[in-house]
Amino acid sequence: MIKILRKTLAVCLIGLGLGILLVLLLPTTGWLFVIGVTVVCVGFMWLAC
Numbered sequence: 001m002i003k004i005l006r007k008t009l010a011v012c013l014i015g016l017g018l019g020i021l022l023v024l025l026l027p028t029t030g031w032l033f034v035i036g037v038t039v040v041c042v043g044f045m046w047l048a049c
Helices: 002-023 030-048
Strands: none
Touching: 002 030
16 A cells, blocks of 8 residues: 555656646756756656665
């Protein structure tokens, strides 16, 4: 049960990060772009656990 919850959370994190990146395709605000990349990376690391 906990593994399913963790994977769901990881997929949500990846989706959130990709959403941030898609909204901010023009990286005029670089720090938001970095946050999006970080969220996606954390999601993939979470999935790998």
